[in-house]
Amino acid sequence: MISNRYKWGFFWIVWASILWGFSYVPQELVWWFDPLAGLWEAGGTELIEGSMIVAAMQALMFAIVLFLLWSTVNGKPKEAVKNLVHFPVSKWFLVSAFWGGLLAMFGSTLATAFIGADFSSAIALLSGVTGALYARVLFKEKLTKKLIVGLIITTIGGILICDPSAIMDNITNPAKDGVWLGYLGGIMSAIGWGVESCYNVRGIDVADTEATTVPRYFWEMILWFVIVMPLTAAIVGWGDFYSLLGEVMSNPNVYGLLIFTALSLGVADSLLHKGFPLMGVGRGLAVDNAVYVPAALISLWVFLKDYDISIWLIAGAVVAIIGTFVMYWEKEEVQDGLRDSGEDD
């Protein structure tokens, strides 16, 4: 039974990772079209506004696409509505929307906009570590010795992928003003996705896993459109901000790419929701990270052809994958369950 649930958990999470990796292609491509392409050149506040609009529109598209093509196709539209309207369940997805949407997704978009999709995908690898540690605190999820060793190895792999010498060169180069915002975004995504996964699981505990990404992205959309965007518009100017939003929303290419992002990243998140209860958050994120980073970099190289695969990347990916296998092959130590049930065995 343990072997079977590991097999299925692993299966869902590997598919999630491949789709997640591919999603960086449409996420990067959206910045190739006007008016976003112009913002990349302009940098500064305008690029932050653009990142915010892209993140908000992604949440909107994810909520619609996942309701129609995930929950409904799986026969769970009623469960998705229940998970959304019953606040004692829905509130966990609201909290995870804050961490995963406002912090992680926006951070990832900033990292993509200011540095590039390759860095953005690689730095988020550290979310496995934040997720495992936060899961230990929030759920008393069991941390075995092999899991801890695996987490350390994966972290070292993540650092190698990021290429520390290139980071230092970028930060110290006066010509690359504002690049620190990209690194800050990367850290936001690493923390945000790790913590978000833990709160998602709190909701998944009592709700159907095929109907949980809809409330998660519905709340993210509300946070962006009802709270963050009006506040930002009040600061930078209503006319400027909403005319930029109007321009983005009137470009059909942007919608096409957002649908591709929803079908890759959105479905990936849904598959993670299916895998987490079977493997645990820490282990799930670890497997996800080890697979999605190489998948992202290979996808970017194959489809966009503008990335060199460096020796740092290959070395880091190999180390991260070894770390993941160390974690994965500790299943015999997991015994009956992932968490303390509050009862004596």
Added chain:
Amino acid sequence: MIEMAKIDRIPLKSRVLLSLRDDGEQWTTDVTDKVLAATNTNPSNRWKWVIRFYLLEMDINGMVRMVDERIADEAYYAQADVVESKYKITKLGLERLEAVLK
């Protein structure tokens, strides 16, 4: 009345926990029949497997605990040699259910 209206709004997975709290230890097939009847859900093979999977997930995550196992009646799942378990709710499961019913 208010309590019943609230119970009608909770997700199906939480209804499984509720059944184990109210009726004590039960076999998978018994919980399935009760929950599907209580929620007016079509007792199709698909939903029977969905509820069996909910129980498996909740067992892994410490909210219910398996206390016995046997081979289910072949006619129930329309498949031979399907293992069904007897489950009881744990303290963690009770805590999670209380939070949902608030």
